[in-house]
Amino acid sequence: MEIKELFINGKWESKERTYALHSPYSGDVIANISMADEADVKKAIEGAKTAYETMKVMPAYKRSEILLNVVQLLRERKEELARIVALEAGKPIRTARGEIDRTIATYQFAAEEAKRIYGETIPMDAAPGGENRLGFTWREPLGVVVAISPFNFPVNLVAHKLGPAFAAGNTVVLKPAEQTPLSALLIAEIFKQAGLPDGALQVITGSGRELSDALITDERVKKVTFTGSAEVGKLIKSKAGLRKVTLELGSNSGLIVEPDAPLEKIVPRCVEGAFSFAGQVCISLQRIYVHDSIYNDFCKRFIEQTKKLTAGDPLDEKTDISAMINLKETERIESWVQEANEQGADIALGGKRDGSVFPPTVLLNVKKDMAVSCQETFAPVVSIVPYHELDEAIHMVNDSSYGLNVAIYTQNILHAIHAAKKLESGGVIINDIPTFRLDHMPYGGVKDSGYGREGIKYAVEEMTELKFVTIKTAF
Incomplete structure (x- = not known):
């Protein structure tokens, strides 16, 4: 060798x-x-x-x-x-x-x-x-x-x-x-x-x-x-x-989805942001806060879209998601998901590793103090949480020790500007996922x-x- x-x-x-x-x-x-x-x-x-x-x-x-x-x-x-x-x-x-x-x-x-x-x-x-x-x-x-x-x-x-x-x-x-x-x-x-x-x-x-x-x-x-x-x-x-x-x-990037967001257009993008490179991205989409009027519809669409992903050999042209960087990290995230489940979270999809591959995992009924929410998962795991008022969602996004990129989907310009001013982060992405980055834009965070x-x-x-x-x- x-x-x-x-x-x-x-x-x-x-x-x-x-x-x-x-x-x-x-x-x-x-x-x-x-x-x-x-x-x-x-x-x-x-x-x-x-x-x-x-x-x-x-x-x-x-x-x-x-x-x-x-x-x-x-x-x-x-x-x-x-x-x-x-x-x-x-x-x-x-x-x-x-x-x-x-x-x-x-x-x-x-x-x-x-x-x-x-x-x-x-x-x-x-x-x-x-x-x-x-x-x-x-x-x-x-x-x-x-x-x-x-x-x-x-x-x-x-x-x-x-x-x-x-x-x-x-x-x-x-x-x-x-x-x-x-x-x-x-x-x-x-x-x-x-x-x-x-x-x-x-x-x-x-x-x-x-x-x-x-x-x-x-x-x-x-x-x-x-x-x-x-x-x-x-x-x-x-x-x-x-x-x-x-x-x-790094971060535990949050996204707010307002009730006027076109779900058929944004859900595939959200799935991409959550699971690209097995979630091992500093601005991977980890927490999604969805207005309660569209919550059930969003969850259904998100889970169905996630099921379309193919796991396998990274050199295979058909592969969407492959192994995490090492077995230790795979075991860590599996234990975090199991812990969240024991504390009351529902595993809507995934949750069990296959060797060094951890499948795309969707969690519901997640509480803010669970490791999968308040820490950086750096793994293909996403939590979906309902909210009723925009300021409630902004508060939940900000209730974090991190602040790199966060995002909001909304067609209301006043809500967009209000969120941009109130969200505590280095970058606010409006009408796209927090995983969005171009290489000439300013990029960096606040807090941890x-x-x-x-x-x-x-x-x-x-x-x-x-x-x-x-x-x-x-x-």
Whole structure:
């Protein structure tokens, strides 16, 4: 079995210590992955710091050109990369192709944004003593960025870290999730082929627990960008000190369905939002609050639509839902569903795992303090709850420690704006599911859902420092 190496300073480095990477669906070993140690992390950070001297003076058109080269190479290798994602993450192949399409768009946005990093002039004479002075700002890159990425979008969420970092002139030490290193290593190969200077991208594989302190506490690191659990995100923020930090930490996304919503049109979309990639999406639709006048009809339609989904091998073109990322997670969600059932919730569909595959599961009569409601399931489980008044539904959505994306279906513009103002979240999606995301829109949460914003333009701002300059023009 081939040993996958670390990517340090533009070269591949093997390690004696490795771990076996298993397919989430079949359990087969698909590769052996090199395990970095603290010395490798230090070497990578030092190499990134050295490469920063080149990146920070590289003109914007050149940074843009490199990113456009990546776009072209991704187009050429789309199917190869999609199959890797299906193998290592258990993502259905059609869904994996969709992720690569989004990744291509993300790097395209980054290439464009590299040429749009603007400053502004400041009217210095707006204050006494500011006469005969010119004031202006520009944005400068930070330096070495540590990027820690999750398993669920192993290509696109990496792009949301690498794209803006390189657009701004930074360098990156990337630590991919232990389950999904293969796609990150292929991306490193693509960036090298695209002309990125050696050392500007380092890829460190291995144990997050072993490597995290070395990655986030090194004084040469100027920013940490992390996507993952709230627990780990809070730990990173506590250790990062005065470094810049972006944390995207998940949610238990809620949706409100008003009585005027066209159920025949929205139910298929809701099913997609709840069960795409086995619900292992930060903004997966987890809680649905439906007006009591249409509740029974909605539940019936939702369950019937869910029954149409096909579970199976992620490489099968017909598969809609496949294995969860590992057996431990499958067992966890099964225990949560059983616990909810024992506490009074009704299992309207699903609820019993088949090996590492957990079927699409619909729960009714769910109470707000059940784990399946108040915590992040990160699984193909959705709760449907009735409400009578809109403010009641808004209160139930807000009664959560999370606030990433939430949504409402309504044809009443006053209700839509009222909900948008009252809902406590980083994003409010009107007339679509909370799982909706485009890669250039601002994306991030409040409360335990995170800190800072992604979306290429907004991430570039978070990966640069504002510098102010003033000139006295007359003596």
